[in-house]
Amino acid sequence: xxxxxxxxxxxxxxxxxxxxxxxxxxxxxxxxxxxxxxxxxxxxxxxxxxxxxxxxxxxxxxxxxxxxxxxxxxxxxxxxxxxxxxxxxxxxxxxxxxxxxxxxxxxxxxxxxxxxxxxxxxxxxxxxxxxxxxxxxxxxxxxxxxxxxxxxxxxxxxxxxxxxxxxxxxxxxxxxxxxxxxxxxxxxxxxxxxxxxxxxxxxxxxxxxxxxxxxxxxxxxxxxxxxxxxxxxxxxxxxxxxxxxxxxxxxxxxxxxxxxxxxxxxxxxxxxxxxxxxxxxxxxxxxxxxxxxxxxxxxxxxxxxxxxxxxxxxxxxxxxxxxxxxxxxxxxxxxxxxxxxxxxxxxxxxxxxxx
Amino acid sequence: xxxxxxxxxxxxxxxxxxxxxxxxxxxxxxxxxxxxxxxxxxxxxxxxxxxxxxxxxxxxxxxxxxxxxxxxxxxxxxxxxxxxxxxxxxxxxxxxxxxxxxxxxxxxxxxxxxxxxxxxxxxxxxxxxxxxxxxxxxxxxxxxxxxxxxxxxxxxxxxxxxxxxxxxxxxxxxxxxxxxxxxxxxxxxxxxxxxxxxxxxxxxxxxxxxxxxxxxxxxxxxxxxxxxxxxxxxxxxxxxxxxxxxxxxxxxxxxxxxxxxxxxxxxxxxxxxxxxxxxxxxxxxxxxxxxxxxxxxxxxxxxxxxxxxxxxxxxxxxxxxxxxxxxxxxxxxxxxxxxxxxxxxxxxxxxxxxxxxxxxxxxxxxxxxxxxxxxxxxxxxxxxxxxxxxxxxxxxxxxxxxxxxxxxxxxxxxxxxxxxxxxxxxxxxxxxxxxxxxxxxxxxxxxxxxxxxxxxxxxxxxxxxxxxxxxxxxxxxxxxxxxxxxxxxxxxxxxxxxxxxxxxxxxxxxxxxxxxxxxxxxxxxxxxxxxxxxxxxxxxxxxxxxxxxxxxxxxxxxxxxxxxxxxxxxxxxxxxxxxxxxxxxxxxxxxxxxxxxxxxxxxxxxxx
Numbered sequence: 001x002x003x004x005x006x007x008x009x010x011x012x013x014x015x016x017x018x019x020x021x022x023x024x025x026x027x028x029x030x031x032x033x034x035x036x037x038x039x040x041x042x043x044x045x046x047x048x049x050x051x052x053x054x055x056x057x058x059x060x061x062x063x064x065x066x067x068x069x070x071x072x073x074x075x076x077x078x079x080x081x082x083x084x085x086x087x088x089x090x091x092x093x094x095x096x097x098x099x100x101x102x103x104x105x106x107x108x109x110x111x112x113x114x115x116x117x118x119x120x121x122x123x124x125x126x127x128x129x130x131x132x133x134x135x136x137x138x139x140x141x142x143x144x145x146x147x148x149x150x151x152x153x154x155x156x157x158x159x160x161x162x163x164x165x166x167x168x169x170x171x172x173x174x175x176x177x178x179x180x181x182x183x184x185x186x187x188x189x190x191x192x193x194x195x196x197x198x199x200x201x202x203x204x205x206x207x208x209x210x211x212x213x214x215x216x217x218x219x220x221x222x223x224x225x226x227x228x229x230x231x232x233x234x235x236x237x238x239x240x241x242x243x244x245x246x247x248x249x250x251x252x253x254x255x256x257x258x259x260x261x262x263x264x265x266x267x268x269x270x271x272x273x274x275x276x277x278x279x280x281x282x283x284x285x286x287x288x289x290x291x292x293x294x295x296x297x298x299x300x301x302x303x304x305x306x307x308x309x310x311x312x313x314x315x316x317x318x319x320x321x322x323x324x325x326x327x328x329x330x331x332x333x334x335x336x337x338x339x340x341x342x343x344x345x346x347x348x349x350x351x352x353x354x355x
Numbered sequence: 356x357x358x359x360x361x362x363x364x365x366x367x368x369x370x371x372x373x374x375x376x377x378x379x380x381x382x383x384x385x386x387x388x389x390x391x392x393x394x395x396x397x398x399x400x401x402x403x404x405x406x407x408x409x410x411x412x413x414x415x416x417x418x419x420x421x422x423x424x425x426x427x428x429x430x431x432x433x434x435x436x437x438x439x440x441x442x443x444x445x446x447x448x449x450x451x452x453x454x455x456x457x458x459x460x461x462x463x464x465x466x467x468x469x470x471x472x473x474x475x476x477x478x479x480x481x482x483x484x485x486x487x488x489x490x491x492x493x494x495x496x497x498x499x500x501x502x503x504x505x506x507x508x509x510x511x512x513x514x515x516x517x518x519x520x521x522x523x524x525x526x527x528x529x530x531x532x533x534x535x536x537x538x539x540x541x542x543x544x545x546x547x548x549x550x551x552x553x554x555x556x557x558x559x560x561x562x563x564x565x566x567x568x569x570x571x572x573x574x575x576x577x578x579x580x581x582x583x584x585x586x587x588x589x590x591x592x593x594x595x596x597x598x599x600x601x602x603x604x605x606x607x608x609x610x611x612x613x614x615x616x617x618x619x620x621x622x623x624x625x626x627x628x629x630x631x632x633x634x635x636x637x638x639x640x641x642x643x644x645x646x647x648x649x650x651x652x653x654x655x656x657x658x659x660x661x662x663x664x665x666x667x668x669x670x671x672x673x674x675x676x677x678x679x680x681x682x683x684x685x686x687x688x689x690x691x692x693x694x695x696x697x698x699x700x701x702x703x704x705x706x707x708x709x710x711x712x713x714x715x716x717x718x719x720x721x722x723x724x725x726x727x728x729x730x731x732x733x734x735x736x737x738x739x740x741x742x743x744x745x746x747x748x749x750x751x752x753x754x755x756x757x758x759x760x761x762x763x764x765x766x767x768x769x770x771x772x773x774x775x776x777x778x779x780x781x782x783x784x785x786x787x788x789x790x791x792x793x794x795x796x797x798x799x800x801x802x803x804x805x806x807x808x809x810x811x812x813x814x815x816x817x818x819x820x821x822x823x824x825x826x827x828x829x830x831x832x833x834x835x836x837x838x839x840x841x842x843x844x845x846x847x848x849x850x851x852x853x854x855x856x857x858x859x860x861x862x863x864x865x866x867x868x869x870x871x872x873x874x875x876x877x878x879x880x881x882x883x884x885x886x887x888x889x890x891x892x893x894x895x896x897x898x899x900x901x902x903x904x905x906x907x908x909x910x911x912x913x914x915x916x917x918x919x920x921x922x923x924x925x926x927x928x929x930x931x932x933x934x935x936x937x938x939x940x941x942x943x944x945x946x947x948x949x950x951x952x953x954x955x956x957x958x959x960x961x962x963x
Binding site for chain 2 (some may be wrong): 123126128129130132254310311316317326327330331333334
């Protein structure tokens with residue numbers, strides 16, 4: 001899931017706080033330019049990485065003392081099919097639901113509402129090529145107003161979705177929740193359809209890998225599923241292990257560790273292939289559910305290493321290379337197109353409001 | 356959805372499969388590009404295809420009018436990846452990394468809107484291939500009372516031209532352009548004649564319809580009455596699809612110049628022993644018919660002063676020459692003239708003699724002008740002495756005439772260029788005069804190759820006058836010009852402009868860019884530079900887009916090695932009447948060398 005870019009971000013420190021500042025030889029400063037478009041900020045988030053208080057179990061794969069960059073286990077085969085799940089959302093209009101008053105009188109107050117489009121889809125990368133397996137577009141009017149009804153326009157209907165929040169942030173979160181639900185539905189639908197494939201009829205069923213763009217929260221129950229986190233807000237690892245992340249080579253990962261905050265999951269850092277850059281350039285954090293054995297999580301981690309690097313984008317093609325994977329970028333484009341032209345939708349909403 | 360169209364080779368699938376495919380839509384009118392009533396775009400369904408020259412139709416409802424059908428021809432087809440923005444994305448897509456969709460889009464040039472409500476087709480409307488009556492409507496075949504098949508369209512069905520634009524009713528003349536060797540201009544012109552004679556639309560008038568063919572390249576046209584031994588069943592079937600008999604021409608007369616320095620009057624041909632008549636003009640005809648101007652038929656001749664001498668001398672020859680003997684000799688002032696060189700000597704004598712110069716060259720002509728004339732006259736000696744003579748026994752068969760057979764072939768390839776001009780000019784002038792006297796009612800198709808030589812864009816000459824006269828007045832006289840040239844840009848504009856039917860074979864890319872080919876849409880212009888032998892683009896006034904046709908392999912032999920022998924009843928000399936029964940082509944052996952089965956481009960042999 002993404003928000004559209006241009007947001008002027010505050011100056012970001014070149015090195016995350018938990019890392020020791022590199023020794024700068026006198027007279028020559030070494031620096032690198034972030035591959036991400038400045039409009040997106042950096043992969044390290046807009047602010048300094050805050051040291052997370054979440055409990056971390058480091059010795060899931062190797063003892064804490066043996067932490068070192070890991071290559072995939074020999075013989076690890078990529079899955080037969082990789083499913084990438086993503087969603088996009090767009091607020092088409094901010095609306096006000098007028099209080100209900102007897103006919104002839106004018107309302108004196110109103111509650112905010114969001115008229116939004118949100119879409120989710122799945123790209124399946126298999127022997128048949130990369131293709132859009134599922135795409136669903138929904139619209140909704142998010143509001144706390146009790147008497148609100150569906151908004152019907154010439155360019156689509158916005159069924160009402162009642163929320164408890166009345167503030168814009170709360171409405172936005174409600175939209176995010178709805179999108180999350182739609183993503184889960186899409187993922188399930190795509191998995192169900194794998195058997196219909198004309199090529200390799202059904203033999204991928206059970207060997208496929210589902211990659212969710214963003215944290216896995218709320219989707220931990222899906223089997224063989226990875227969360228793919230591009231942006232790092234917190235430093236979850238203790239300083240020594242955290243520093244090791246910067247030394248990962250392309251395709252290498254940290255050992256698997258177990259994180260618990262409000263929810264538990266296995267996680268590891270992985271560096272995608274890309275040009276040389278800052279110590280954390282091209283590093284993503286991958287998650288999988290906590291309700292599996294450590295061996296299963298390690299197998300998934302190995303599989304993520306051999307799988308994800310293939311889909312990493314290059315700088316000149318993507319503003320968030322290499323973390324924004326090609327299939328996900330393509331999926332987002334396809335979904336945005338399916339949501340329709342925003343100007344047209346906005347005009348239809350304005351017209352419906354005065355009708 | 357998947358629609359299977361055509362067979363494994365993509366086209367020419369006959370029968371129910373084609374019918375079924377015809378009903379299914381191939382796509383929908385596109386909405387992301389502007390559609391106009393005259394040009395619109397179609398996004399193709401997955402599993403469907405359209406190729407250039409396919410005929411499609413779409414129908415939209417117009418309030419208050421009802422359904423409006425827009426029919427057109429595919430003039431361009433594009434395929435591209437949607438969802439990709441970089442050229443290198445194609446590798447990612449092929450590797451299964453980036454999702455994208457292949458979309459084909461066809462550009463349609465409208466040929467017909469029925470009823471005539473010029474509204475654009477609406478985005479989203481279904482588009483389907485036009486077949487049967489719809490195709491006939493799209494290409495105006497339904498409005499042609501008399502139509503002549505000119506070949507097979509890309510969809511495997513016949514393409515017609517309207518006879519009314521050939522026979523002078525509403526238009527006349529055919530202009531065929533293309534590179535020598537690969538454009539198959541002569542083959543197409545002959546096929547067109549075959550089609551006109553045999554398709555049946557002329558009815559009883561077919562008997563009196565004649566063709567005069569000037570052959571300038573080799574002896575290829577001397578076997579028009581012989582069946583082609585390379586014609587196999589497949590090629591025969593092409594004639595069947597056009598409803599034409601796969602037979603050689605039935606009534607052909609061949610004329611060739613006499614062998615030089617031979618007093619027996621044998622025709623100068625190597626490959627054909629019988630059925631060819633030698634032609635020449637007697638001194639008497641030369642004098643009485645005032646043929647002298649045709650000796651001076653170069654374009655530059657017109658700009659010179661000596662043309663006045665030409666006309667003065669021609670006049671003197673007409674008035675002073677007295678017939679002498681049975682073989683066409685004349686006596687001028689008591690002096691017997693039997694050969695062209697004697698005639699030239701006599702004229703030169705008269706012009707150089709102070710006494711007679713005034714009478715022969717005109718009263719005020721200077722010596723320089725007279726000398727220029729004499730120089731040119733003497734230089735014509737070598738070219739023309741075998742054609743203008745009275746030293747051979749006269750024969751009724753020596754006169755080039757279209758009266759006795761349907762197709763008259765005049766072989767010029769052995770003649771020097773100056774003599775070629777003379778023959779073309781004199782024969783055409785005579786035929787024009789004959790048609791003028793006979794009045795309209797029958798047609799004479801005159802086929803001239805290398806028209807740019809006879810009617811060049813610049814300058815004037817007696818032959819150009821005759822050709823211009825035919826181009827401008829021939830429509831009412833019943834003389835139809837079928838002109839072929841490598842470059843239409845070098846032919847007199849008025850002749851090209853008067854041609855109702857314009858045909859283009861393979862073109863040189865520089866030539867294709869000239870304004871003379873403005874009738875070709877850009878796509879066809881580009882395609883004409885890679886047209887295969889046997890493929891022509893035919894433009895006719897009724898249809899706004901030229902149609903690509905493939906015409907069948909000649910059913911007549913185009914060289915000695917191809918001949919399957921003469922048909923039994925026309926083996927002799929040109930007979931006095933058109934035979935009523937079609938000649939049965941002899942079976943002959945069919946060579947199995949694959950190259951022999953290619954369309955034969957060698958009717959126009961380089962060097963050009």
